Amino acid sequence: MKILGIETSCDETAVAIVDDQKNILSHIINSQIDLHQKFGGVVPELAARSHIEVLDELILRALKEANLEFKDIDAFAATSGPGLIGGVIVGMMAAKTLASVFKKPFIAVNHLEAHALTARLTNNVEFPYLLLLISGGHCQILMANDLGSYQKLGETIDDALGECFDKIAQMLGLPYPGGPAVEKLAKEGDEKRFNFPRPLIDLKDKNHLCDFSFSGLKTAVRREIEKLTGEEFSHFTSPQKISAKDKADICASFQRVVCNIIVNRLSHVDLQGKTVKNLVIAGGVAANRYIFSALQNWANQRDLTVIAPPIKLCTDNAAMISWVGVEKLQRGIFDQLNFKPKARWEIDTA
Ligand code: KG4
Ligand code: ZN
Numbered sequence: 001m002k003i004l005g006i007e008t009s010c011d012e013t014a015v016a017i018v019d020d021q022k023n024i025l026s027h028i029i030n031s032q033i034d035l036h037q038k039f040g041g042v043v044p045e046l047a048a049r050s051h052i053e054v055l056d057e058l059i060l061r062a063l064k065e066a067n068l069e070f071k072d073i074d075a076f077a078a079t080s081g082p083g084l085i086g087g088v089i090v091g092m093m094a095a096k097t098l099a100s101v102f103k104k105p106f107i108a109v110n111h112l113e114a115h116a117l118t119a120r121l122t123n124n125v126e127f128p129y130l131l132l133l134i135s136g137g138h139c140q141i142l143m144a145n146d147l148g149s150y151q152k153l154g155e156t157i158d159d160a161l162g163e164c165f166d167k168i169a170q171m172l173g174l175p176y177p178g179g180p181a182v183e184k185l186a187k188e189g190d191e192k193r194f195n196f197p198r199p200l201i202d203l204k205d206k207n208h209l210c211d212f213s214f215s216g217l218k219t220a221v222r223r224e225i226e227k228l229t230g231e232e233f234s235h236f237t238s239p240q241k242i243s244a245k246d247k248a249d250i251c252a253s254f255q256r257v258v259c260n261i262i263v264n265r266l267s268h269v270d271l272q273g274k275t276v277k278n279l280v281i282a283g284g285v286a287a288n289r290y291i292f293s294a295l296q297n298w299a300n301q302r303d304l305t306v307i308a309p310p311i312k313l314c315t316d317n318a319a320m321i322s323w324v325g326v327e328k329l330q331r332g333i334f335d336q337l338n339f340k341p342k343a344r345w346e347i348d349t350a
């Protein structure tokens with residue numbers, strides 16, 4: 001079984017073909033980073049236009065790379081939400097059209113479920129597993145019970161973790177996307193220099209013990225920058241006034257407190273008597289090796305194995321979309337051609 005998957009929900013146009021033996025036969029990603037970099041974030045309309053411009057050619061390249069023709073594909077899968085709706089529509093319409101023309105099933109994929117299941121493609125992880133989904137748009141702790149069955153145990157009440165990395169990078173004048181830049185600079189910094197707050201941690205409300213909040217942390221970083229520069233924060237002038245050493249120390253101290261928060265939240269998870277062997281980290285922030293090691297230290301004391309897919313499969317890609325297609329089609333699950341694109345689509349309703 002071979003599935004062609006399309007990902008267009010944010011700023012990557014990606015096409016991949018994956019088979020049911022877990023071979024990635026093609027894996028193409030066209031990043032729009034250059035397009036959005038000068039704005040410090042993704043501009044939805046520009047993203048959608050760029051998806052339209054390149055998608056057809058990427059689909060043909062994916063087939064060529066895999067040495068396949070359209071008739072060899074068993075189903076066409078596309079991210080159908082959640083995401084920037086213009087982009088989602090572009091990818092989903094392409095997959096529906098191919099499905100209709102070649103009389104093959106169309107599979108509507110939830111982008112979050114795709115991140116969640118990647119570890120089953122790369123590391124053969126069995127259900128149930130604990131899942132930390134940390135991306136540019138999400139920050140959740142989930143129990144992955146089965147395909148299509150996810151129980152949310154906690155989530156952010158404000159910013160996503162990736163978004164927080166991106167905003168802090170922006171305040172420091174680092175390039176977009178901010179996560180990799182913050183991780184790199186943090187390696188040179190003193191992680192104990194700044195004592196940033198851990199929002200929600202002291203709140204003993206038992207309904208929120210696994211929830212996250214990052215907006216206060218972001219504000220604390222801004223205040224620290226104001227103390228260092230001696231003036232009110234401005235995106236235009238402040239980054240240039242912070243020394244390289246101060247920037248590195250802020251990144252390192254920020255990452256340390258983030259790990260501290262994640263570990264604290266995970267420690268409150270109630271496994272409800274389930275035998276869980278793995279903690280899977282998914283989403284773009286799962287590419288962060290510092291966070292990975294911190295989680296490994298924590299998990300080692302609890303007989304849990306931490307699994308993060310290889311970096312190129314942590315950030316947005318289409319192999320993860322094809323893989324959900326494989327898992328669904330293996331169970332006879334596919335969608336109708338009138339499936340509506342969804343800007344919002346919770347994983348626990350996927
Ligand atoms: O999953 P993803 O590619 O897109 C979404 O679906 O959101 O995640 C992108 C996010 C960005 O916020 C980016 O800064 C962050 O993942 N990211 C990282 C790293 N690599 C990417 N954050 C921290 N450390 C990294 N190494
Ligand atoms: Zn993503």
